[in-house]
Amino acid sequence: MNVSIYLSNENLVVVSGKAEKNSIKIKTFFTVPLPHGTLINGIIIKDELIRSYLIKLRSKGILPRKNIRLVIDRSSVLTKFMTIPNMKNKYIYNLIKETFSGAAEARNELVYDYSVIETGKVKNVGNQILACGMEKSLVKDYINLFKSAGISLSSIDIALSSVLKLQNCYNEYKNRTFILSIVDGENVFALLFLNGKYSFSNRFRLISNRGTPESFVEYGSFLSSIVQFNKTQKNNREIESVLFCGLRKDEEGLCGELTVALNIKVEEFIGSSVIKPVKVLRSKERDIMKNLFAVANLIE
Structure with missing residues (x-):
């Protein structure tokens, strides 16, 4: 456990x-x-x-x-998706450090790490990793x-x-195109998945008090910007739904309002098969x- x-x-x-x-x-x-x-x-x-x-x-x-x-x-943690061949850890860390070298100059000393997102299932196709750099302090x-x-x-x-x-545990989302929006206090962290694969993430901070009509407008504008971004990519993937985590009781009407405003199904991520x-x-x-x-x- x-x-x-x-x-x-x-x-x-x-x-x-x-x-x-x-x-x-x-x-x-x-x-x-x-x-x-x-x-x-x-x-x-x-x-x-x-x-x-x-x-x-x-x-x-x-x-x-x-x-x-x-x-x-x-928000200041450096992240990057990378496709790499099979290699020893020390070479992976050196590659990550080199990748972040430009951004690291403006920060204090960083430590580096990575997680394997997907292993190459086809010969000569590398592994996909999420590399990150974080302040050592x-x-x-x-x-x-x-x-x-x-x-x-x-x-x-x-x-x-x-x-x-x-996300890798959810069979029902492996082929879906959707936004997962996680609310923590005034901070909103949204992730876009295309056909079940992570594509993009963005953040914003609510200015208005949560539960107010003004905050609902802010949520809508933020999500609309992600929808528009996806359209500009011309990937032939329409966003099917938006899932919210972290909503409060005074935000119960948010999903209904955004469903109408965005013309996309918006719902809370409550029930789970996983x-x-x-x-x-x-x-x-x-x-x-x-x-x-x-x-x-x-x-x-």
């Missing part, structure tokens, strides 16, 4: 469970509300507060002392924060990587689905 943590702009999320071939069995699920400004864009602002929450969760037996999988989301801050709470991390992943691993909570958690399925990053991070 794995334990995954995600520190969002609004909550500290802890999920435990086991990922199998095409399913994730959720055993436990906990959220701790975070005061506004505790984290900003993945940067820890109030470390003492988070530390106290981690210690409390550990003392209650919710968090073990080791083997914790952390997932973070930060950010990684150290997270490691030290958990260490000071008596907890050791086994891995740190980025949100995009975890979502792509989850994510399967134990019986005592089924009443929390909606909340579990809102925390997709933490759930997806259970996949190794």
